[in-house]
Amino acid sequence: MSDPVFEEKSAKFLDWFKAWPGASFHADIEIQDLRRDGRGRGIIARSDIPEDTVLFTIPRAAIINTETSDLARKIPDVFATTALDDTDGEADDDVGETSGPPDNWVSLILVMIYEYLQGDRSRWQPYFDVLPTEFDTLMWWSDKELDWLQASSIVAKIGKDDADSMFRARVLPIVEKNTDVFYPEGSRRLSEDELILLAHRIGSTIMAYAFDLENEDDDVEQEGEDEWVEDREGKILMGMVPMADILNADAEFNAHVNHEEDSLTVTAIKPIAAGQEILNYYGPLGNGELLRRYGYTSIHHARNDVVELSWDLVMSALKQTLAIDDATLGKVITELDPEELEDAFVIDRDLEEPDSRGEFHGSKTLRSLPEDLREQINAILKVVRKMSPETIPDKQRRDEACFSTMRRAFELKLAGYPTSADDDAKLLSNNTVAGRPGMALFVRYGEKVLLQEAINLSSEKINALVASQGGDAQPSAKRLRTK
Numbered sequence: 001m002s003d004p005v006f007e008e009k010s011a012k013f014l015d016w017f018k019a020w021p022g023a024s025f026h027a028d029i030e031i032q033d034l035r036r037d038g039r040g041r042g043i044i045a046r047s048d049i050p051e052d053t054v055l056f057t058i059p060r061a062a063i064i065n066t067e068t069s070d071l072a073r074k075i076p077d078v079f080a081t082t083a084l085d086d087t088d089g090e091a092d093d094d095v096g097e098t099s100g101p102p103d104n105w106v107s108l109i110l111v112m113i114y115e116y117l118q119g120d121r122s123r124w125q126p127y128f129d130v131l132p133t134e135f136d137t138l139m140w141w142s143d144k145e146l147d148w149l150q151a152s153s154i155v156a157k158i159g160k161d162d163a164d165s166m167f168r169a170r171v172l173p174i175v176e177k178n179t180d181v182f183y184p185e186g187s188r189r190l191s192e193d194e195l196i197l198l199a200h201r202i203g204s205t206i207m208a209y210a211f212d213l214e215n216e217d218d219d220v221e222q223e224g225e226d227e228w229v230e231d232r233e234g235k236i237l238m239g240m241v242p243m244a245d246i247l248n249a250d251a252e253f254n255a256h257v258n259h260e261e262d263s264l265t266v267t268a269i270k271p272i273a274a275g276q277e278i279l280n281y282y283g284p285l286g287n288g289e290l291l292r293r294y295g296y297t298s299i300h301h302a303r304n305d306v307v308e309l310s311w312d313l314v315m316s317a318l319k320q321t322l323a324i325d326d327a328t329l330g331k332v333i334t335e336l337d338p339e340e341l342e343d344a345f346v347i348d349r350d351l352e353e354p355d356s357r358g359e360f361h362g363s364k365t366l367r368s369l370p371e372d373l374r375e376q377i378n379a380i381l382k383v384v385r386k387m388s389p390e391t392i393p394d395k396q397r398r399d400e401a402c403f404s405t406m407r408r409a410f411e412l413k414l415a416g417y418p419t420s421a422d423d424d425a426k427l428l429s430n431n432t433v434a435g436r437p438g439m440a441l442f443v444r445y446g447e448k449v450l451l452q453e454a455i456n457l458s459s460e461k462i463n464a465l466v467a468s469q470g471g472d473a474q475p476s477a478k479r480l481r482t483k
């Protein structure tokens with residue numbers, strides 16, 4: 001059943017888009033309602049499309065950013081020296097800071113609030129009509145829904161309170177100081193709570209929809225740079241790119257957005273069959289991060305899943321492996337420079353990027369253990385060896401202890417999730433958990449699979465070490481718990 005209101009907004013948006021000088025939209029593609037599949041709007045091929053076809057062109061003038069919106073011209077002092085090099089697409093850590101020019105992120109929020117408040121006086125109003133007002137990104141989940149993520153470290157990265165403080169410190173004061181600019185004549189002023197909610201909605205839209213735009217006068221391509229990787233060191237401006245952001249995305253994809261001088265073009269990077277969806281690529285994100293930023297999960301992104309281990313948990317594993325107490329470990333730690341110790345470690349598969357046709361080849365299992373974690377455990381073990389040579393008599397034992405500690409840390413992390421990977425696999429195969437809980441289930445399952453791979457890999461390393469000793473040098477169970 002088609003939804004006439006939804007269809008009308010899409011049609012109006014398409015007409016509006018095509019009216020921009022320099023815009024193009026290929027006759028063999030169309031915007032479709034994909035909400036049935038939980039994908040909002042998307043763009044589908046109506047007939048077979050050959051590789052290299054330009055699917056659509058977005059003139060730079062149609063992009064919303066500080067250069068195209070009138071806001072920066074109306075309050076030039078505020079934007080005087082926008083810090084263009086802050087392009088991580090995230091709120092600043094120094095959320096309480098109120099002075100200085102707004103960074104890229106805050107600037108785009110201000111511009112979007114301004115254009116939104118202009119209503120039909122904004123050049124982009126038909127575009128605002130197709131932007132979402134509700135989100136499945138983690139920021140909007142209830143505590144009960146977040147519980148489905150269990151021990152996933154993505155929960156600690158949501159940053160709702162930080163965003164709130166940033167809006168209060170850096171966005172609201174500018175809107176309130178310039179009400180005559182932000183509010184068109186005769187329009188109702190928003191209350192503080194309404195403004196905060198609007199800033200959150202716009203912040204979430206930017207997080208899931210905005211593009212990093214290569215600055216026209218900056219040569220940001222660096223030699224040897226992978227063409228899919230955005231240059232986050234160089235000077236990049238963020239912007240909302242109508243139509244390019246109607247594309248859904250996946251880690252296996254068929255289209256690419258090219259940044260040109262006067263426009264952005266979207267091109268087919270391989271033949272696309274009639275009925276297939278045109279898909280962009282958001283980068284090698286694991287499902288936790290995909291859910292946090294974009295509010296969905298995908299089977300193809302599972303290969304990029306990550307698990308974070310805290311150093312505290314690794315220390316617990318170390319104590320158990322070496323059978324030493326807190327006091328001894330405390331003494332060992334004092335021998336090390338605290339500045340040199342990392343707080344957290346990431347396990348990921350460190351895979352190749354998809355090829356130029358958006359396809360991924362090769363193994364999707366973990367091939368190596370985190371090197372930084374191995375180094376930090378070894379730094380501790382070296383001190384232990386100096387203080388108590390009988391605990392770690394030689395380098396072989398030290399390596400064994402290192403891999404055993406890693407394995408124990410992975411096991412402890414896995415034990416922090418109340419259900420097993422098998423339990424989750426059963427729930428997933430029953431297909432009974434839908435919506436947000438279903439996506440959380442997929443995230444936590446992927447993390448457990450990765451942890452199990454890490455456990456298996458550490459066991460292989462330990463077995464190889466033991467085998468290289470001729471099999472007779474079993475580690476002393478008393479001295480070293482290698483299990």
Ligand SMILES: C[S@@+](CC[C@H](N)C(=O)[O-])C[C@H]1O[C@@H](n2cnc3c(N)ncnc32)[C@H](O)[C@@H]1O
Binds near residue numbers: 039042132246298
């Ligand atoms: C840039 S927009 C794409 C257009 C969007 N579908 C719409 O209707 O406006 C990004 C958002 O689209 C959705 N999305 C993108 N790719 C998806 C996919 N592979 N599966 C499900 N949802 C997807 C997510 O809600 C994401 O936050």
